[in-house]
Structures are given as C-alpha cells and as structure tokens.
Amino acid sequence: MKQKTLPRDRVIINSSYYCKRGDRTDLILIFNADNYVVAEYHQQTGGLKWQRVILATHKDSIDRWLRVSFPSKIRPAAIAATA
Numbered sequence: 001m002k003q004k005t006l007p008r009d010r011v012i013i014n015s016s017y018y019c020k021r022g023d024r025t026d027l028i029l030i031f032n033a034d035n036y037v038v039a040e041y042h043q044q045t046g047g048l049k050w051q052r053v054i055l056a057t058h059k060d061s062i063d064r065w066l067r068v069s070f071p072s073k074i075r076p077a078a079i080a081a082t083a
Contacts, residue, residue: 013065016058028070030062046072 010018010031017038019030026044029037038052039062048063 013062017062019066026073028066030066041066041070043070044073046074 010020012018013030016033017030019028019041021027022029022040026042028041028043030039030041032038032052032054036052038050038054040049040051041047042049046067048066050059
C-alpha cells in the first residue's frame with residue numbers, strides 16, 4: 001500500500017478539525033476550527049498526545065481517521081517487544 005504524504009497545507013479531518021505536518025517529518029499536528037493545537041500524532045510510533053480537552057467522541061473520530069490515513073510505521077508487535 002502506498003504511504004500517503006501530508007502537504008504543509010491543512011488537510012480537513014471533519015467540519016471541526018484539520019491537520020498539517022509539523023516541523024519534523026513524522027509529526028502531524030491536529031487543530032480545531034479556532035486554530036488551536038489539540039493533539040500531536042507521531043506517525044513513526046502511532047502515538048497520539050492530546051494537548052486540549054475535547055469530547056471523547058471527537059477524540060475517537062480523530063484517532064480512527066489518523067490511524068487509517070497515516071498508519072504507524074512501526075508494527076504493534078515491534079512496539080510491544082521494546083516496552
């Protein structure tokens with residue numbers, strides 16, 4: 001499967017959130033409609049770090065969208081083996 005690349009421009013997640021690539025190539029920043037960073041997604045590990053409080057349903061929706069659109073580059077078994 002071809003890996004998607006994220007342009008420096010914003011990519012719409014839904015009507016309330018969008019994302020764009022951070023300074024590092026594996027970092028994707030998630031913003032709300034008011035341009036506040038609400039989360040950081042690390043594509044290398046698949047880690048998602050929340051910066052602001054948002055509804056749990058929004059978190060789930062964003063998390064699913066990120067994992068489908070930008071799957072982690074490290075397989076879950078490899079992550080578990082290093083823990």
